[in-house]
Every structure is written in structure tokens, then in C-alpha cells.
Amino acid sequence: MSNRSPLFFLLVGDPFLRQRKIEFLIKKLIPSEKHLYEILKIDLKETSLDSLIGQARSFSMMAEKQIFLVREPKELKKDDCERLEAYMKKPADWSYLLFEADQLDERHGLQALMKKYGEKIVCDMNDKRRDLDLLHQKIKQENRQMTREAWQLLEERTGGHLTLMDACIEKLLIYVSEKDVIDAPAVLQLSDKLLAYDTFDLTNAIAEKNPKKALEVFEYLYQLEGSGIGVIGLINWQLKRLWQAKVIAKEKGERAVGQNLRISPYRLSGFLRQMASFQLTELEHAFDELFDLDWKLKTGTLNGRIALEAFIVSLASPRQRTPALSV
Known part of the structure; x- marks a missing residue:
């Protein structure tokens, strides 16, 4: 292979982290200020390989580069x-092929092809931990420390979104320039300035059955993320924590929730109230709907904003109904 970036990638692992890697990879491969590019979504259950190759060989009339x-x-x-x-x-x-899967047998022929012609990227929670370690190192390099409570609060307010966490840390290092320790009040004060809403506010509006407020928060998060898939990742992160909290509370009691899920004391009482507003079956149903919605957005069969609005309104309505996803 040449020294230039490969044209072929295989991304396997966690869907949310995989999406983040894809977004990063696209920015790395095709800087927006240099080229126009077109993204095409292919499902090999529905589209033949020959059709994919034919499209890849065809030069796009709409853009200089194509990403499949x-x-x-x-x-x-x-x-x-x-x-x-x-x-x-x-x-x-002019065509990049990004193959993605939750998992793929190591004996599969595509694995060998990637070793020879492309690059394999594994997206698991270890990747996120490594990225979090880099953020910790950034703080240490400035001879600062962040308390455990402050770190927990930062993760909660940003939904674990690494880019937002990095931006907040940059501001915090300036904001607390005269202090050696970044504490929770500093994070709370700064994040309130940077973030009008977070995923906690969205699920809180859903729990209160307030569709108007839920849509208001959703619109903010949609603009912040820049894509429907990004918002799905944030919603999934918060719903998953609520589901885990319900299970922990049932087995060990509410006191164990904060410790096991590392909920900031500043948010714990509100989180527990929110948890009590949901039934396990309601959360599990939301997961199923969210998974289906995520797949339809990635395959381009739905309008992202409209479909997500329908999903949010359905969850936040006083009576649970199946979202109208046909748009």
C-alpha cells in the first residue's frame, strides 16, 4: 500500500462509538474546506456488491468525492x-468504502482484504476510556486537578460527548486559572453558560409528559449535534442509564444507584425522580423504537429531523403510542 490514506475501512463494534469514528474519519479524509463530498448508504442485504462497485467507479456529478x-x-x-x-x-x-458492523467473524474474507488493502477500526468502550484518559492528561499537563464529582457532572452535562467535554475542559482551564482544582460548582457554572439544555432535560420533559418542552430541548440538541444520529446517541446514553438505574434500585435499593452509575450528587435527586417516572417496559420499548429509528436514518429511508420529532412527541405524550415514522 502507498503512504496515502487508504480508500477502504472496516469499522466494527459499538454503534454509537462507531458513528463517532465515522464522523471523525470523514473529517480527516476529506476536509470540508477542500472538497465537496457525497455520502451514500448501502445495505448489502438489499444491494448487490456489483451495484456497489459500479457506483464506486462512477464519478459523482454532485461532488468531487464519494463516501459509501x-x-x-x-x-x-x-x-x-x-x-x-x-x-x-x-x-x-474518488470513492471511499466504509464497511461497518457490530461484529464480523475474523475468518470472513473481508478481514483479510482489510489487512492487505485497507484499515480495520475496532470501536469498543476501551476506545472511549483511552479518549477520556487523554482529557485527563490535558488537565494534568496544565498542572490542574479535577475532582471526581466535577468529572461526573461534566460527563452528565455533555452526555459523555467527547468533543463537548474537550471544549468544556478548554474553557475550564481558563475559567479556573487562579485555582489548582476544578470542582463541581465550577463545572456547573460554566456548563450552564455553554449548554442551554442537555439530555437530562430532554428525558425529564419526556418523564413529565411535556411534548412542547421535549421538542424545544430536542431542537437545541439537534442543532448542537448537527445530525439526527448524534442526537440518537445522546438519547440512548441517558435512557440506558435510566434502565440500569431501575435494575440496580430493584436489586440493591436507590442508595446504590448513584455509586454504581457515578451520578453526581448535584444531579442525583433529580435523576432518581426521573427514574421513578419510567417503567422498565416503557424504557425497553423506547430502546426498540430507537434502534429501529437509528437503522432507518442510517439507510436513508427516513427524514431524520421529522422522524425524531415524531419519536420524541410519542414518548412525551400522556398516552404512549407507536411513533408515526412513515414520512
Whole structure:
């Protein structure tokens, strides 16, 4: 392979982290100020490999570069991999192929092709921990410390969004320039200035069955994230914590929730009230709907903003109904 960036990638692992990696990868491969690019979503359960290769070889009339997000690579058989290798030997240098899957057998032919012609990226929680370690190191390099409560509060207010956490830390290092320790009140004060709402506010509006407020918070988060998929990741993060809290509270009592989920004392009472407003079955139903919505957005079968608005209104309505996703 040459020293230039490869044209082929295989991303496997956690869907939310995978999406973050894809967003980062696109910015790295095609800086927006240099090229126009088009993103095309392919499902190999519905589209043949030959059709994918044909589209990749065709120059886009709309943009200089093309990015193909390819789902279900496990559908590729041995003869498919042979034809794919023939393309990889003489690819169209204006097309990037990003294959993604929750998991893929190491013996699958695509794994060998990536070793030879592309790059494999594993997206698991260890990746996020490494990224969090880098943020910790940034604070240490400035000879500062952040209390455990402050760190927990920062994660909660940003929904664990690493880019937002990094931006907040940059501001905090300036804001607390005369202090050695960054504490929870400092995080709370600064995050209130930077963030009008967070995912806690969204699920709180849903718990209170206030669709108007829920939509207001959603619109803010949508603008902040810049994509429907990003908002889905934030909602999933908070709903997952609420579900875990329900299970922990049932098995060990409410006192164990804050410790096990590392909920900031500044948010614990509000979080417990929110937890009590949801039933386990309600949260599990929301997960199913969210998973289905995420897939439809990624395959381009739904308008992201409209579908998410319908989903939010459905959850926040006094009576639970299945969202109208046909748009």
C-alpha cells in the first residue's frame, strides 16, 4: 500500500462509538474546506456488491468525492470477496468504502482484504476510556486537578460527548486559572453558560409528559449535534442509564444507584425522580423504537429531523403510542 490514506475501512463494534469514528474519519479524509463530498448508504442485504462497485467507479456529478457507508458486510460470500479484491487492486480514487458492523467473524474474507488493502477500526468502550484518559492528561499537563464529582457532572452535562467535554475542559482551564482544582460548582457554572439544555432535560420533559418542552430541548440538541444520529446517541446514553438505574434500585435499593452509575450528587435527586417516572417496559420499548429509528436514518429511508420529532412527541405524550415514522 502507498503512504496515502487508504480508500477502504472496516469499522466494527459499538454503534454509537462507531458513528463517532465515522464522523471523525470523514473529517480527516476529506476536509470540508477542500472538497465537496457525497455520502451514500448501502445495505448489502438489499444491494448487490456489483451495484456497489459500479457506483464506486462512477464519478459523482454532485461532488468531487464519494463516501459509501456499507452495512451488513457479513453478506459478502467468497466469490464476492474475490470480485471486491479485483476492485481494490484498481480502485476509483474518488470513492471511499466504509464497511461497518457490530461484529464480523475474523475468518470472513473481508478481514483479510482489510489487512492487505485497507484499515480495520475496532470501536469498543476501551476506545472511549483511552479518549477520556487523554482529557485527563490535558488537565494534568496544565498542572490542574479535577475532582471526581466535577468529572461526573461534566460527563452528565455533555452526555459523555467527547468533543463537548474537550471544549468544556478548554474553557475550564481558563475559567479556573487562579485555582489548582476544578470542582463541581465550577463545572456547573460554566456548563450552564455553554449548554442551554442537555439530555437530562430532554428525558425529564419526556418523564413529565411535556411534548412542547421535549421538542424545544430536542431542537437545541439537534442543532448542537448537527445530525439526527448524534442526537440518537445522546438519547440512548441517558435512557440506558435510566434502565440500569431501575435494575440496580430493584436489586440493591436507590442508595446504590448513584455509586454504581457515578451520578453526581448535584444531579442525583433529580435523576432518581426521573427514574421513578419510567417503567422498565416503557424504557425497553423506547430502546426498540430507537434502534429501529437509528437503522432507518442510517439507510436513508427516513427524514431524520421529522422522524425524531415524531419519536420524541410519542414518548412525551400522556398516552404512549407507536411513533408515526412513515414520512
